[in-house]
Amino acid sequence: MATDDYTLRTLTADDLDEYAGVVATAFLSEGDLANVIDAERTVFEPDRTVAVLEGGRFAGVGGILTRSLTLPGGRARPVAGVTSIAVRPDQRRRGVLSRIMRAQLDGLHESGAEPIAALWASEAAIYGRFGYGLATDYIHYEITAKTPFRPGVDLGADRVREVARADAIEAIKPIYERHAATTVGALSRPGAYWEYHLLDTERRRAGASPLRFAVHPDGYAVYRVKGEWSERAPDGRLMVRELVATTPRAYAALVRYLLDVDLIGMVELDGAVDEPLTLLLQTPRAALRKRFDGLFIRLVDLDRALVARDYAADVDVVIEVADEWCPWNAGRWRFTAKDAQATVERTTADADLSTSSTELGAAFLGGTRLTMLAAAGRVHEHTPGAVARLSAAFLGEREPACVEVF
Structure with missing residues (x-):
């Protein structure tokens, strides 16, 4: 239950550390606080971030990122990217989240800012009561490595090449922009959002390799590998961070490349509900599919x-x-x-x-x-x-x- 002991204010750049501390605590990442601070710093918009305070201490925080989202018809339109909604464990069930949501929705409406807000929900049951509707799902695929394609799949003549991270981002930016322009639900990535999206800390690696970059003239894949061995053979896992292709040939070539990496037994990939992946495979059952909720949309105005x-x-x-x-x-x-x-x-x-x-x-x-x-x-x-x-x-x-x- 909310009380009158709480106040709300907009943050300043000096609030970054305390803001990130609340985020790290709420998302069970206190042990990685330095990296959380560094990650938040890259995209932190203090004038679009609020905190609810009790006794001068942050009880909860919530931010908005200035992004664009591709809508049906190929139009990229401004969207308020709601992020880092976090409430301290001892402040739960006291109306802190409701105050943050109220401040965001009222602020967007009264200022005539973005008429659309979007978020990913850490717990899917939370945001429907604030008017957010589940607008996308995604499929998590686990595909047996080396699975053959059906006859006749056209891989084209262009090679897939591994590129060092230092060179990869500039190489893949224009490919992503072509992809985003025609993919409903794709987000813009201005400035530091590339580094934010491809953050590569030890915590994110979870025992796997640093990110690798496989680049095709019309697509790319960002992935990690983790070596594992069974009693009979190598049984490593390849985990795709992002797969983008702007032509069917590029898509097929990249999927084939990922499936054929040496010492890998299983490839993991998050894709669209209508991802064409299984239609390439000679044995579609080689791809285990699980469906999860994705992006939530709120029509503010x-x-x-x-x-x-x-x-x-x-x-x-x-x-x-x-x-x-x-x-x-x-x-x-x-x-x-x-x-x-x-x-x-x-x-x-x-x-x-x-x-x-x-x-x-x-x-x-x-x-x-x-x-x-x-x-x-x-x-x-x-x-x-x-x-x-x-x-x-x-x-x-x-x-x-x-x-x-x-």
């Missing part, structure tokens, strides 16, 4: 957010929206999409369907279907066919993919 992306079908419906945490979104909205572009206006007309901003956030990137949410009782139809029409408009050509945790 619903009317500004919904017009930021393109739509796959024309539709004209009235949506009644519930939104406890951002009440300025609540009410009836006429949503019209024509020739991929949308308009969103207040209306007093009868609603064709009703839902909350959480469900609209979940559907926003085109992966989570509104029809599926309706089947779960989270979208309610009042005009027959309205949910199916709106769901079709929201869909994308491919599943959204974000495997970059921030």
